[in-house]
Amino acid sequence: MPIAQPFQTAQAITFINHIKQQCPLVHCITNDVVQNFTANVLLAIGASPAMIIAEQEVESFVIIADSLLINIGTIHNSTANSMLLAAKKAQQTQTPWVLDPVAVGPSLSYRTDIAHQLLSFNPTVIRGNASEILALNGQNASSKGPDSQDSTQSALNTAKALAQQYQTIVAMTGDVDYITDGNTTYSITGGDVALTKVTGTGCSLSAMVAAFIANSPDPLQATASACLMMKKAGELANKQQGLGTFAVSILDQLSTFNSTHE
Amino acid sequence: MPIAQPFQTAQAITFINHIKQQCPLVHCITNDVVQNFTANVLLAIGASPAMIIAEQEVESFVIIADSLLINIGTIHNSTANSMLLAAKKAQQTQTPWVLDPVAVGPSLSYRTDIAHQLLSFNPTVIRGNASEILALNGQNASSKGPDSQDSTQSALNTAKALAQQYQTIVAMTGDVDYITDGNTTYSITGGDVALTKVTGTGCSLSAMVAAFIANSPDPLQATASACLMMKKAGELANKQQGLGTFAVSILDQLSTFNSTHE
Amino acid sequence: MPIAQPFQTAQAITFINHIKQQCPLVHCITNDVVQNFTANVLLAIGASPAMIIAEQEVESFVIIADSLLINIGTIHNSTANSMLLAAKKAQQTQTPWVLDPVAVGPSLSYRTDIAHQLLSFNPTVIRGNASEILALNGQNASSKGPDSQDSTQSALNTAKALAQQYQTIVAMTGDVDYITDGNTTYSITGGDVALTKVTGTGCSLSAMVAAFIANSPDPLQATASACLMMKKAGELANKQQGLGTFAVSILDQLSTFNSTHE
Numbered sequence: 001m002p003i004a005q006p007f008q009t010a011q012a013i014t015f016i017n018h019i020k021q022q023c024p025l026v027h028c029i030t031n032d033v034v035q036n037f038t039a040n041v042l043l044a045i046g047a048s049p050a051m052i053i054a055e056q057e058v059e060s061f062v063i064i065a066d067s068l069l070i071n072i073g074t075i076h077n078s079t080a081n082s083m084l085l086a087a088k089k090a091q092q093t094q095t096p097w098v099l100d101p102v103a104v105g106p107s108l109s110y111r112t113d114i115a116h117q118l119l120s121f122n123p124t125v126i127r128g129n130a131s132e133i134l135a136l137n138g139q140n141a142s143s144k145g146p147d148s149q150d151s152t153q154s155a156l157n158t159a160k161a162l163a164q165q166y167q168t169i170v171a172m173t174g175d176v177d178y179i180t181d182g183n184t185t186y187s188i189t190g191g192d193v194a195l196t197k198v199t200g201t202g203c204s205l206s207a208m209v210a211a212f213i214a215n216s217p218d219p220l221q222a223t224a225s226a227c228l229m230m231k232k233a234g235e236l237a238n239k240q241q242g243l244g245t246f247a248v249s250i251l252d253q254l255s256t257f258n259s260t261h262e
Numbered sequence: 263m264p265i266a267q268p269f270q271t272a273q274a275i276t277f278i279n280h281i282k283q284q285c286p287l288v289h290c291i292t293n294d295v296v297q298n299f300t301a302n303v304l305l306a307i308g309a310s311p312a313m314i315i316a317e318q319e320v321e322s323f324v325i326i327a328d329s330l331l332i333n334i335g336t337i338h339n340s341t342a343n344s345m346l347l348a349a350k351k352a353q354q355t356q357t358p359w360v361l362d363p364v365a366v367g368p369s370l371s372y373r374t375d376i377a378h379q380l381l382s383f384n385p386t387v388i389r390g391n392a393s394e395i396l397a398l399n400g401q402n403a404s405s406k407g408p409d410s411q412d413s414t415q416s417a418l419n420t421a422k423a424l425a426q427q428y429q430t431i432v433a434m435t436g437d438v439d440y441i442t443d444g445n446t447t448y449s450i451t452g453g454d455v456a457l458t459k460v461t462g463t464g465c466s467l468s469a470m471v472a473a474f475i476a477n478s479p480d481p482l483q484a485t486a487s488a489c490l491m492m493k494k495a496g497e498l499a500n501k502q503q504g505l506g507t508f509a510v511s512i513l514d515q516l517s518t519f520n521s522t523h524e
Numbered sequence: 525m526p527i528a529q530p531f532q533t534a535q536a537i538t539f540i541n542h543i544k545q546q547c548p549l550v551h552c553i554t555n556d557v558v559q560n561f562t563a564n565v566l567l568a569i570g571a572s573p574a575m576i577i578a579e580q581e582v583e584s585f586v587i588i589a590d591s592l593l594i595n596i597g598t599i600h601n602s603t604a605n606s607m608l609l610a611a612k613k614a615q616q617t618q619t620p621w622v623l624d625p626v627a628v629g630p631s632l633s634y635r636t637d638i639a640h641q642l643l644s645f646n647p648t649v650i651r652g653n654a655s656e657i658l659a660l661n662g663q664n665a666s667s668k669g670p671d672s673q674d675s676t677q678s679a680l681n682t683a684k685a686l687a688q689q690y691q692t693i694v695a696m697t698g699d700v701d702y703i704t705d706g707n708t709t710y711s712i713t714g715g716d717v718a719l720t721k722v723t724g725t726g727c728s729l730s731a732m733v734a735a736f737i738a739n740s741p742d743p744l745q746a747t748a749s750a751c752l753m754m755k756k757a758g759e760l761a762n763k764q765q766g767l768g769t770f771a772v773s774i775l776d777q778l779s780t781f782n783s784t785h786e
Contacts, residue, residue, distance in 0.1 A: 025407050033559040033575050035295040035336075039461035044505045049461065050365065050407035051295050054338040056372035064369050064406045076578040076602060078338060103574065107588050110580035144588045145549050145574035197779070199563035199573065243568045244775025251506025255459070287669050297557040301723035306767045311723065312627065312669035313557050316600040318634035326631050326668045340600060513768025517721070 003156065004178055004187035007224040009232065015212055015225035016257060020046035024214035027065035028207055029053055029083055031073025031102065034200030037247075038069075041204035044255035045229070047211035053079060058086040066214035068097035069207045070118060072104075072111050073146065080114050087121035096213040099123040100206035103146045105135040112136075119166055124213055125223050126162065127171040127206040130155040137162050147196065152176050160185065171209060171223050173202060177231065179224040186224040191231035194239055198247040205230045229257060265418065266440055266449035269486040271494065277474055277487035278519060282308035286476035289327035290469055291315055291345055293335025293364065296462030299509075300331075303466035306517035307491070309473035315341060320348040328476035330359035331469045332380060334366075334373050335408065342376050349383035358475040361385040362468035365408045367397040374398075381428055386475055387485050388424065389433040389468040392417040399424050409458070414438050422447065433471060433485050435464060439493065441486040448486040453493035456501055460509040467492045491519060527680065528702055528711035531748040533756065539736055539749035540781060544570035548738035551589035552731055553577055553607055555597025555626065558724030561771075562593075565728035568779035569753070571735035577603060582610040590738035592621035593731045594642060596628075596635050597670065604638050611645035620737040623647040624730035627670045629659040636660075643690055648737055649747050650686065651695040651730040654679040661686050671720070676700050684709065695733060695747050697726060701755065703748040710748040715755035718763055722771040729754045753781060 025048045030038055035051060042049040052061040055078070062068055068090045070083045090097040101115040115136060119126075128136065130150035131143030137158045142149035152159075152174035159170040164182035171179045177188040195201045205226060212222040237249035287310045292300055297313060304311040314323040317340070324330055330352045332345045352359040363377040377398060381388075390398065392412035393405030399420045404411035414421075414436035421432040426444035433441045439450040457463045467488060474484040499511035549572045554562055559575060566573040576585040579602070586592055592614045594607045614621040625639040639660060643650075652660065654674035655667030661682045666673035676683075676698035683694040688706035695703045701712040719725045732750040740746040761773035 031575070032294055032556055032577075033563050036298055036461060036560055039295050040505065040509065043459045043461060048407055048409050051293070051336050052365070052370070052407075053294075053336050054372055057370050060369055060371075074575050074577050076606075078340070078602070080578075082338075103576070107584055108576070108581050109584075110578055145572055147572050197567045199560060199567060241773075241780075242776025243564065243779035244772035247564065247775070248506035248510055248772055249503075251509070252504030255505035256503075294556055298560055298723060301557050302767065302771065305721045305723060310669055310671050313555070313598050314627070314632070315556075315598050316634055319632050322631055322633075340602070344600075510768035510772055511765075513771070514766025517767035518765075 004185040007186035007188050007228055009228060011221060012225035012228045015222050016229060018216070019211055022215060023048050024066035024211050025050060025064070026207060026210050026214065027052060027061050027068045029058065029079065029086055030069060030071035030203060030207065033073060034203040037200040038204045038207045040251055041254060042207055042211055044251050045208060045211060053082050055082050055085060058082045059089040062086050062089040062095050063093055065095060067210040068095055069100065069210040070097065071100035071102060071203055071206055072115060073102035073203060075111050075114060083114070084117060087118050091121040096124040096219065098125045098127055098206050098210045100203060101126065101128050101132050101136050104132050105141055105143065107144065123168055124219055125169040125171055125209050127173065127209050129202065130172055130174050133159050133162060133170060133172045148174060152178055169220055169223050171227055173205065173227060177227045179220065179227060181220050184220060188224065188228050188231055190235050192234040192239065194243065194246050195234040197243050198250065201230065201250065229254065233257065266447040269448035269450050269490055271490060273483060274487035274490045277484050278491060280478070281473055284477060285310050286328035286473050287312060287326070288469060288472050288476065289314060289323050289330045291320065291341065291348055292331060292333035292465060292469065295335060296465040299462040300466045300469045302513055303516060304469055304473055306513050307470060307473060315344050317344050317347060320344045321351040324348050324351040324357050325355055327357060329472040330357055331362065331472040332359065333362035333364060333465055333468055334377060335364035335465060337373050337376060345376065346379060349380050353383040358386040358481065360387045360389055360468050360472045362465060363388065363390050363394050363398050366394050367403055367405065369406065385430055386481055387431040387433055387471050389435065389471050391464065392434055392436050395421050395424060395432060395434045410436060414440055431482055431485050433489055435467065435489060439489045441482065441489060443482050446482060450486065450490050450493055452497055454496040454501065456505065456508050457496040459505050460512065463492065463512065491516065495519065528709040531710035531712050531752055533752060535745060536749035536752045539746050540753060542740070543735055546739060547572050548590035548735050549574060549588070550731060550734050550738065551576060551585050551592045553582065553603065553610055554593060554595035554727060554731065557597060558727040561724040562728045562731045564775055565778060566731055566735055568775050569732060569735060577606050579606050579609060582606045583613040586610050586613040586619050587617055589619060591734040592619055593624065593734040594621065595624035595626060595727055595730055596639060597626035597727060599635050599638060607638065608641060611642050615645040620648040620743065622649045622651055622730050622734045624727060625650065625652050625656050625660050628656050629665055629667065631668065647692055648743055649693040649695055649733050651697065651733050653726065654696055654698050657683050657686060657694060657696045672698060676702055693744055693747050695751055697729065697751060701751045703744065703751060705744050708744060712748065712752050712755055714759055716758040716763065718767065718770050719758040721767050722774065725754065725774065753778065757781065
């Protein structure tokens with residue numbers, strides 16, 4: 001039995017086109033560093049972002065949104081409560097939602113505790129790097145901050161176990177992306193190391209996953225499609241001038257993505 | 263009687279040059295998604311942005327600022343109070359100020375209540391899309407989030423009524439922009455649909471309006487000039503590479519805008 | 525005795541390379557306007573940014589970070605407390621840290637009070653413009669907002685006095701940058717006036733300084749190296765298209781910086 005099935009561009013195209021047709025309304029409660037880039041990424045792929053964060057509003061907005069993203073990158077008291085309220089409501093209304101457990105680990109126990117509370121509300125997808133997936137499962141991870149220090153290969157079994165335990169999809173991204181529900185696992189290679197040198201590529205990928213799983217009959221392949229799209233955009237983006245132009249070019253590539261990219 | 267008078271580039275040039283000469287200090291209390299883009303837009307047109315948000319500071323800063331922007335996009339408890347304090351002070355000191363009522367509507371009653379409280383402090387200009395203008399007037403709007411689902415043509419009478427009721431200027435932007443004080447109405451066509459695919463173009467236009475009405479003898483034409491400048495920048499910006507380059511190019515166009523654009 | 529020694533690119537190269545080798549983890553508590561640009565600047569020079577702001581987390585993260593940045597640009601109740609906790613811990617653990625006292629002055633007394641409390645925790649470097657350095661020392665400054673209205677030449681004696689009083693390094697940037705510990709003073713000329721027309725160039729320079737002083741045997745020259753690198757990036761960046769492209773090009777230049785820039 002193969003460990004993982006390579007996921008191909010041809011499989012992703014249907015899901016990519018689905019976003020453009022549906023223009024899903026994606027409710028984002030995300031970190032302060034990446035709000036602008038995340039909104040522009042969602043607009044670039046054809047989705048409609050809405051950053052609604054007040055405790056008074058998150059529950060009613062989850063009801064009308066097509067999907068929800070919760071990213072704990074710059075979590076603090078006020079946003080933590082909004083995140084818990086939104087996740088609980090998403091579980092009740094069966095709104096698909098994505099948890100991005102930025103920088104969880106033993107040295108940041110506050111966010112790690114909140115992440116575990118959020119897990120109890122049954123996220124549709126957990127999207128993180130290898131260090132975050134290991135830490136979320138209570139294992140030793142090498143990372144001290146938001147950047148991963150572990151390989152996705154080394155954490156694949158943990159990702160599968162986490163998916164099975166919480167009956168969720170784990171999208172663990174890095175040199176090789178793995179997308180697993182504990183039974184079926186897809187792998188995606190390619191991309192570019194420069195993607196790790198632009199802030200928000202991982203966080204905005206989590207938002208893309210939220211857009212892709214909105215009204216989707218196949219959340220596992222929808223999630224893999226989002227990961228593939230970001231990897232391809234990273235491959236195709238202009239790396240000649242430096243990281244500033246590269247970041248702009250990622251948005252260019254996402255907004256002009258078409259089925260000839262194989 | 264014509265419904266609206268077309269507003270021309272030749273009329274805007276005086277107001278555009280006025281910004282560069284005066285370098286108005288624009289106090290911005292705006293949403294987390296667009297802070298960076300808004301600051302860069304204000305710098306590009308020759309204004310000086312200042313994002314001061316603490317409850318302890320907003321009142322004293324309104325006094326020294328040349329104008330004020332209040333944008334409720336990511337409103338929550340703490341910022342709501344700062345907004346109310348700033349708006350009240352602006353009314354007292356007759357500091358011109360702009361209200362951007364992002365995403366008001368029945369499904370988001372918290373912000374809608376705050377927006378109505380803010381309205382009681384007599385904004386100089388309300389800048390919103392058609393759905394927001396309809397919702398602010400208590401009418402049915404089609405939008406569920408920050409993106410408009412209604413046409414400005416269909417909401418023009420509402421915009422005029424709102425302007426008259428609150429003795430304010432309403433700048434309602436979309437395919438066609440309408441700028442009205444309830445009596446005189448200007449229209450601006452052109453622009454580019456890509457402007458709706460970059461986050462913050464509407465929000466930063468509201469900041470531009472704040473810059474334009476600072477120390478202006480004609481706030482109605484000043485507001486129309488800001489709207490025209492953004493539409494022209496959208497027309498002239500580079501759309502060949504995709505939305506990332508387009509967003510960068512908007513800033514380029516605003517910073518190099520000159521009177522030959524007709 | 526010369527007032528200040530010109531600091532040269534050749535002196536900076538060792539420090540610039542040091543960042544790329546060490547990839548310091550820089551804990552940033554900074555303002556909402558510049559979070560994205562700051563993170564991208566740090567990634568561009570080879571550092572690892574982490575924006576951790578919760579009161580529950582800042583102390584434990586200071587312990588594992590290589591350095592700390594505190595920027596009070598959009599300070600409010602909640603972030604003020606996190607800043608004070610982090611600075612106090614940094615003093616205890618001798619973690620090098622940078623204070624960026626954005627917009628201090630008599631019209632904004634709340635942040636000015638907090639800045640003085642932060643000063644009591646012995647920052648390694650204070651990075652500000654001339655108006656901020658004057659105001660921090662209790663003198664009259666001409667600025668009303670974040671943009672300086674005073675020249676660095678006119679404030680140099682104040683910068684030296686401030687450095688001596690608090691036994692710190694003062695990096696005062698403007699037309700001419702001065703970096704002083706009260707005894708030795710370096711000057712850096714060049715740069716480009718367009719750097720003042722892109723938001724966050726000063727704030728992200730403060731973050732660069734934090735990266736440069738991490739594990740550095742010579743914090744004074746490390747600080748000067750960061751200032752020189754930003755000035756050179758500003759000189760080399762593309763100014764032909766306008767301010768949008770210029771901002772992107774600064775990141776390009778920082779990420780491709782090499783020793784041939786003299």
